[in-house]
Amino acid sequence: MNGQTREPAGERPVLSARDIVKNYGGVRALKGVNFDVYPGTVTTLFGENGAGKSTLMKILSGVEKPTSGSIILDGEEVEFADTNDARDHGISIIHQELSLSPNISVRDNLFMGRELSRAGRVDDKEQERRSREVLAELGVQIAPRTKVSELRLGEQQLVEIARALLADSRILIMDEPTSALSANEVGILFRVIDDLTAKGVAIVYISHHLEEALQVTDHAVVLRDGAMTAKAAAADIDLEWIIRHMVGENYDLGSPPDGYEFGPVALDVQGLSVADPKEPARMLVDRLSLQVREGEIVCIYGLMGAGRTEMLEAVAGRRPSVGGTVHVRGGEITHLSLRDRLASGLGLVPEDRQRDGLVQTMSVGRNISLANVSTFVKGLFVSRGKERAHIDDAIRDVHVKTDGGGAPIGSLSGGNQQKVVIGKIVSTGPKVLLLDEPTRGIDVGAKAEVFKLVAARAREGLAVVYSTSEVGECLSIAHRIVVMARGRIVAEFGPDTPKEQIMAASGEAVVAA
Amino acid sequence: MTEALGRRRPFQGLTWGAVLLEGRAFFALLAIFIVFTILAPQSFPTLSNIIVMCQQVSVYAILSIGMLVVIMDGGIDLSVGSTLGLSGMVAGLALQGFPVGGVILYPPVWVVVILAVAAGALVGLLNGVLVARLNVAPFVATLGTMYVIRGLAQLTTNGLTVNNLSGKPELGNTGFEWLGFNSLLGIPIGVWIMVVVSIVASLLLSRTVYGRWLYAQGGNRRAAELSGVPVRKVSVRAYVIAGVCAAIAGVILTSELTSAGPTQGTSYELTAIAAVVIGGASLFGGTGNVRGTLLGAFVIGFLAAGLTIVGVSVYVQTVFTGAVIVLAVLLNSIQLRSRRPKPTSTPIAPPPAGGGTGDAEAEPATAGSAG
Numbered sequence: 001m002n003g004q005t006r007e008p009a010g011e012r013p014v015l016s017a018r019d020i021v022k023n024y025g026g027v028r029a030l031k032g033v034n035f036d037v038y039p040g041t042v043t044t045l046f047g048e049n050g051a052g053k054s055t056l057m058k059i060l061s062g063v064e065k066p067t068s069g070s071i072i073l074d075g076e077e078v079e080f081a082d083t084n085d086a087r088d089h090g091i092s093i094i095h096q097e098l099s100l101s102p103n104i105s106v107r108d109n110l111f112m113g114r115e116l117s118r119a120g121r122v123d124d125k126e127q128e129r130r131s132r133e134v135l136a137e138l139g140v141q142i143a144p145r146t147k148v149s150e151l152r153l154g155e156q157q158l159v160e161i162a163r164a165l166l167a168d169s170r171i172l173i174m175d176e177p178t179s180a181l182s183a184n185e186v187g188i189l190f191r192v193i194d195d196l197t198a199k200g201v202a203i204v205y206i207s208h209h210l211e212e213a214l215q216v217t218d219h220a221v222v223l224r225d226g227a228m229t230a231k232a233a234a235a236d237i238d239l240e241w242i243i244r245h246m247v248g249e250n251y252d253l254g255s256p257p258d259g260y261e262f263g264p265v266a267l268d269v270q271g272l273s274v275a276d277p278k279e280p281a282r283m284l285v286d287r288l289s290l291q292v293r294e295g296e297i298v299c300i301y302g303l304m305g306a307g308r309t310e311m312l313e314a315v316a317g318r319r320p321s322v323g324g325t326v327h328v329r330g331g332e333i334t335h336l337s338l339r340d341r342l343a344s345g346l347g348l349v350p351e352d353r354q355r356d357g358l359v360q361t362m363s364v365g366r367n368i369s370l371a372n373v374s375t376f377v378k379g380l381f382v383s384r385g386k387e388r389a390h391i392d393d394a395i396r397d398v399h400v401k402t403d404g405g406g407a408p409i410g411s412l413s414g415g416n417q418q419k420v421v422i423g424k425i426v427s428t429g430p431k432v433l434l435l436d437e438p439t440r441g442i443d444v445g446a447k448a449e450v451f452k453l454v455a456a457r458a459r460e461g462l463a464v465v466y467s468t469s470e471v472g473e474c475l476s477i478a479h480r481i482v483v484m485a486r487g488r489i490v491a492e493f494g495p496d497t498p499k500e501q502i503m504a505a506s507g508e509a510v511v512a513a
Numbered sequence: 514m515t516e517a518l519g520r521r522r523p524f525q526g527l528t529w530g531a532v533l534l535e536g537r538a539f540f541a542l543l544a545i546f547i548v549f550t551i552l553a554p555q556s557f558p559t560l561s562n563i564i565v566m567c568q569q570v571s572v573y574a575i576l577s578i579g580m581l582v583v584i585m586d587g588g589i590d591l592s593v594g595s596t597l598g599l600s601g602m603v604a605g606l607a608l609q610g611f612p613v614g615g616v617i618l619y620p621p622v623w624v625v626v627i628l629a630v631a632a633g634a635l636v637g638l639l640n641g642v643l644v645a646r647l648n649v650a651p652f653v654a655t656l657g658t659m660y661v662i663r664g665l666a667q668l669t670t671n672g673l674t675v676n677n678l679s680g681k682p683e684l685g686n687t688g689f690e691w692l693g694f695n696s697l698l699g700i701p702i703g704v705w706i707m708v709v710v711s712i713v714a715s716l717l718l719s720r721t722v723y724g725r726w727l728y729a730q731g732g733n734r735r736a737a738e739l740s741g742v743p744v745r746k747v748s749v750r751a752y753v754i755a756g757v758c759a760a761i762a763g764v765i766l767t768s769e770l771t772s773a774g775p776t777q778g779t780s781y782e783l784t785a786i787a788a789v790v791i792g793g794a795s796l797f798g799g800t801g802n803v804r805g806t807l808l809g810a811f812v813i814g815f816l817a818a819g820l821t822i823v824g825v826s827v828y829v830q831t832v833f834t835g836a837v838i839v840l841a842v843l844l845n846s847i848q849l850r851s852r853r854p855k856p857t858s859t860p861i862a863p864p865p866a867g868g869g870t871g872d873a874e875a876e877p878a879t880a881g882s883a884g
Contacts (some may be wrong), residue, residue, distance in 0.1 A: 318739065342741040356739055361732035361799035370729050371740040372721045381720040424740060 012075070014039045014202050015091070015171050017058065020069035020228075022055055028326050029055045031226040032069070042193060044205040044213045044234075046199065046242050047223035048443030053206050057221070060204070062086030062094035068421060084113075090170035094160050102149035108150055110163050132403040134162045135282065136513045139188045151462050152305065152367045153180040153468050163188065165196075169318045171206045171375075172196065178212060179440075182303050182505075206441070209470075222246055243444055250386050254448070255454040256479050256495050262330075263294025266463035267346070267432040272324030274307070274487075284310040284458060286487035287324070290465075292432065297464040299478035302506050307487035308467040312434045315465075316348035328432055342371065345431035349422050349438055351467075354441055357421035365391040365405025367420050371428045390427065393512075398423035398453055407459050415446025422453065432463045439473060451477050471499045519742035538792055538808035541837070544810060549819035556822050560794070563699065568627045568769070570805060571707035573809055574760045576781055577788035578714045579758025581806045584789050585718075586751040587642060588651035588797025593759040597778030600763030602666045604629040605675035605773025608686060619684040622691075629759045636662055637756020650871030667775040674774040678767070693768030703765045710761065714754075715803040716770035722730045727751065732799030787834070788813055791841040793848075805827050812837065 013036035014098070022030040030052045037043050037130040047053045060071065062080030070077050073089060083093070100109045107124070107282070110131050115120035116123045116170040131144035140158050155178045164172055178186045181377040186461035190206060193203055194218055207213040215236060221231040222245040242489070260265070274285035285307045292298050300308050313319035315326055325334045326346075333341050358367055368391050376386040391405040398419045402412055409417065419436060425433065439447045454477060458464055466477060474481045475495060483491040483505045491505035549557040556562060576593055583590045607625040612615040620628070636658065643654040679684035692702050726747045730737035738744050741758035758776075767773045793810035794801025813834060820830045 316739075336724050338738060338739045339743055348739060350735075350739055355733075356735045358798070359729050359732035361763060366725070366729075368739065370725070370742070373725050377722055381716070382722055382725060428741070 003306065004314075011038050013037055013072075014074060015071040016059060017056065018070045019273060019393045020056065020059060020071075020074060021060060022052075022064065023067045025214075027224050030059075033223070033226070033228050034062075035045055035221060035228070037204055038219075039170070039201045039202050041199045042203045042205055042216055043219040043221060044207070044212065044217035045221050045223060046213070046246055047244055049443060049459060050320060051223040051246070051443075054175060055221055055226075056094060057175055057204065057206065060086075060171075061091055061173055063093075078319065087167060087169070090168075091173070092164045092167045092169035093175065094164045095171040095175055095415060100156055100159060101146045104148065105145045105147055106142055106151070106159050107137075107144035110144075112163075114167075131162075134165050135159075137165065138162055140185075147498040150472065154185055154305075154445075156181055157181055158185060159188075161192070161426060165192070169201065170200045170367075171204070173206075175206045176207075176208065178207060178209060182305070187210065200364065210239055211472075214239060215301070216243065225351040246444060254451060254455075254476055256477055257459050258297060260459055262296045263461055265291050265330055266294045266296075267292040267465065268325075268327040270327075271326045272311065272314055272326065273322045274310045274319060275322045283322075283487050285314060288484075288488065288489060289324075290482065292465055294461045294463050295458050296433075297458050297466060297477055297479050298480045299474040300484055301474050301481055301502060302467075302469040302470070302484035305482040306506070308484055309436055310486070312348060312436050312465065312467055316346060316434055318348065325464065342428060342430075345429070346434070347371075347425035347428055347430035347432070348434040349425050349436060351363040351436040351440065353414075353421050355419055358417060360409055362409065362421060363405060364400065364402050364407045364412065365411050366375070367409050368394045368400075368405070368424050368427065369425050393424040394427045398426065399449055413443075413446070415442035416448070418442050419453075422450065426453075426457060428461065432465070433457065435464065435466045436469055437469065439468070439470075447473075449509070471502050474502065475499065522847065523844075524757065526792070528698055529583040536580065537841070538812060540807055541812050542808055542815065545819060549815075551824065552823045554818070555595050562818075562822070564699070564704075566815055566818045567704045567707075568701045570810055570819045571703040572766045572769075573781070573882035574707050574810035575710050575758050575762040575765070575813060577785040577792075577806050577810045578779075578803060579755035580725065580782070580785040581789045581792070581794060581801055581803065582714070582751045582759070583755045584649075584794055584796060585787070585798055586725050586748050587734065588751065589655065589786070589796070590637075590640060590752060590755045591652065591782050592636060592640060592662055593603050593668075594778040594781035595659045595666065595757055595764065596633050596756050597781060598775055599636065599662050599666040600629040600633045600760035601767035601773040601777050602669045602675070602775055603632045604689070605625060605678060606669060607673065608678050608680055610686075611848070619680070619686045619687055622688045625686070625689065625765055629764050631756055633756040633758075633760025633763065634753050635756070637753035638749065641752030642758065643750065645745040645748035662827055663775075663779075670775060672823055673773050676772045678773065689768055690771060691768075692765055693771070697819060700733050703769065704763060706761065706778035711803055711807055718803060722883075723747065723750070728799060730798075731852065733754075740780040762834075766807050783817060784813060787838045787841075790838065793845065795845065808844050809841075 002195055015037040017033060019031050020033045020035070020355055033052070033055060033056060045053045045056065055064065059066050062083045062085055065079075071079070078089065078090065101112070107128050111127045113344070114140070116126050116130075118126070128144045130489040131390070135142055135144065138158055138161065139152065140155065142151065142155055142159070148159065151159065151334060156392065157177065161174075161177060166295060177189060181189065184300045205213060205217060214237075217234045219231065219238055220234055220242060222229050222242065224246060232241070269290045270287065271289055272285055273287055276282040276284050288311060300311070302308050310319060314321040317333075318334060325332060327333065328344055328346050331344060332345065332346055337345065339472045359370065362370075367389075369387050372390060373387065376383045376390065378386070388405065395402065397406065399424065400416050401415065402414070422438065424434070438450055442450070454464055454466070468474060475497075479495060481493040481495070481497065481502060482489050483502060493502055494504075546558070559593055572833060576597065580593060583588070591757060604625050607620055607628050609621040640655055640658055643649045644651045678689050678691060685712060691708075695702050700807055718727065726737065726742045729740070730742055730744045730747055734744055763778065766777060770777075788809035789806050790796065790803065792801065792805030792807070794805065816833060818832055
């Protein structure tokens with residue numbers, strides 16, 4: 001096969017999906033999708049949450065079986081029994097959720113399920129040699145015998161990618177491979193992608209990071225509501241085209257709310273330090289000071305590991321600090337528990353909504369009312385009337401799309417789940433709101449709604465600290481952009497600063513594919 | 514299971530399979546009742562036998578409700594059987610009087626009961642502090658206290674049983690047997706106590722802030738903590754509740770047996786766990802209710818009683834009980850799997866008019882051209 005060219009014209013697709021329909025119970029997740037993958041090219045699948053991207057990838061990689069439709073590999077119709085079967089056919093997938101075992105070494109993870117053996121015993125030496133090779137290829141310095149639990153999230157993601165490389169696949173599916181990678185690591189990944197396509201490997205790429213994906217891809221395919229709405233060569237399109245087809249209309253994330261005066265200082269952090277629990281001498285947050293006024297939205301921009309999450313958690317009382325003070329509207333809260341800080345008007349919306357934000361065993365309504373439930377007590381019991389009114393208000397207030405407060409939380413899309421978490425904290429009436437990567441993994445439409453919500457609250461006098469790793473978001477929402485690196489504030493910008501300048505300040509090299 | 518606000522149409526879309534699965538503990542109890550009624554029509558379904566069976570169940574049911582609270586928190590309490598034994602000993606010894614400065618003080622029965630329950634609460638507090646404040650794994654912490662408490666119960670009398678619990682009218686401490694032997698409206702006091710404990714626990718779990726917090730932190734402790742739930746305090750109280758329930762069960766059992774033995778309640782904790790699991794609660798926490806746990810206790814109790822009545826050996830009974838537990842856990846996992854959230858779409862924009870493959874701007878040639 002002619003693997004050197006990145007032009008598909010005249011090429012035969014190595015893998016095709018024809019009229020794929022997938023039903024989950026009554027929900028039709030895919031409505032007859034056609035999808036082609038060409039050797040030696042990158043095809044990116046764009047679409048909002050729930051558009052069917054992951055479902056389609058699960059079908060192509062043998063995780064799920066289509067309700068109807070066919071998969072054609074090298075011109076022949078195939079049916080995969082499971083992921084191993086698909087892998088034997090040369091199709092590998094790097095899952096969005098990491099699937100490594102944290103308690104064993106990188107080497108053993110890389111060869112899990114296909115251990116090399118010699119004379120009936122696992123050939124550790126050979127595995128180690130090949131592990132070293134593939135990790136070097138990825139340009140990462142991880143010893144093969146390191147336990148996975150000792151790696152950073154980004155490093156774990158690279159191990160996941162290394163594992164897929166070892167499988168020598170012809171078709172490699174990457175579902176959000178960069179979500180935990182630093183800009184540097186993304187650069188490495190893109191170089192690896194180039195090497196692979198040069199060898200004729202076909203790559204299917206999924207990412208919420210549209211700009212990044214546009215950089216690496218050859219073809220763009222857009223899914224919306226389980227159907228394909230557009231496809232094009234990357235050279236012919238731009239960001240606006242992708243968003244238009246994803247969302248179905250023009251979407252602007254807007255600019256920071258204006259036309260009002262900020263109030264007095266609402267949050268005052270002085271000299272805050274947080275020690276690394278594994279290495280108490282190392283400071284994750286290093287004598288950091290920050291003031292936010294009523295009505296002001298401050299973005300904390302920085303790479304993964306810059307200490308943003310640790311700083312917000314320490315301010316919220318989730319994580320112990322080793323020095324410094326925190327005041328909310330003049331009152332010191334440094335020695336209060338998380339619960340008491342919440343009561344005195346400081347709320348945190350955590351980074352990981354599944355792990356820290358939602359109670360999966362409870363309904364939408366009970367998740368929303370959880371932070372406020374003790375205020376609905378009448379006599380001994382929770383007043384159902386008061387609670388229901390509160391829930392209905394909050395659902396309307398933050399625009400949660402749900403069948404009602406009684407619906408299970410798992411029935412909501414990621415964006416709506418995030419709105420539930422935000423609604424829960426906002427309905428406690430905080431004076432200071434800390435948002436840690438609130439738009440991670442949610443689609444453009446939901447993102448715009450979250451922004452609107454935050455802007456409206458700021459107008460009413462809420463002080464907002466918004467942590468993000470996307471510069472574009474800072475510019476659309478923040479009155480002030482604070483750049484963090486290695487636990488310190490390294491720069492501060494106004495809302496009209498060029499992106500490159502902000503990224504450069506964070507120590508981030510502009511990604512070159 | 515989750516008592517949802519804004520109750521959704523309860524029967525819409527429910528298949529018979531789903532109804533059977535949801536109400537499995539109830540249907541199991543029904544099946545047990547029908548089978549033994551057929552096998553032993555003369556002796557099983559009589560009023561007197563049912564009353565006796567309910568009285569036997571009441572001890573287990575009260576113990577199980579305490580266990581439910583701890584399991585909903587995501588923990589486990591292996592010490593409840595020992596606590597039951599210790600509380601019985603406390604009650605038994607208190608009825609023998611306390612020697613104070615040469616005279617022996619005989620506390621009245623209500624003080625005896627309070628002392629016994631307080632002993633249970635103290636054991637629960639110890640468990641709660643170990644688990645929630647000192648971060649010992651619940652299984653290990655309560656395994657330890659299980660031995661310690663059993664040992665303490667035996668130390669009180671060097672392993673002997675206290676037999677004289679009647680008290681003397683002239684000492685004003687009679688009436689302890691009332692709990693185990695008397696009836697109110699034809700129903701034994703033990704059963705009444707079970708009913709009261711059930712109602713209180715049910716209201717506690719479904720209507721109070723404490724119950725809501727318990728469901729929340731059992732489902733996701735980190736999320737609950739970030740929502741301002743005082744998670745440690747809620748956990749400590751859960752263990753105290755389990756201890757109090759064990760003590761109440763201990764007092765009833767001691768009164769029924771008219772003797773306080775230091776080995777009373779041995780391995781009862783396992784029966785209580787079984788009842789909670791049969792009642793549909795998850796050992797991971799966050800789900801379960803009093804109704805289910807009660808049904809679970811009745812399933813175990815009626816099964817054992819029925820098998821005894823039809824003359825099946827104790828060994829076979831053990832096999833049956835075990836099989837029921839395995840079956841219950843199996844059904845729990847089936848139910849969990851069927852509840853897995855299904856992907857839904859976010860209708861942000863109306864679907865495109867065409868709906869199909871849409872506009873192909875760079876449709877590559879597929880058929881006919883050999884690469």
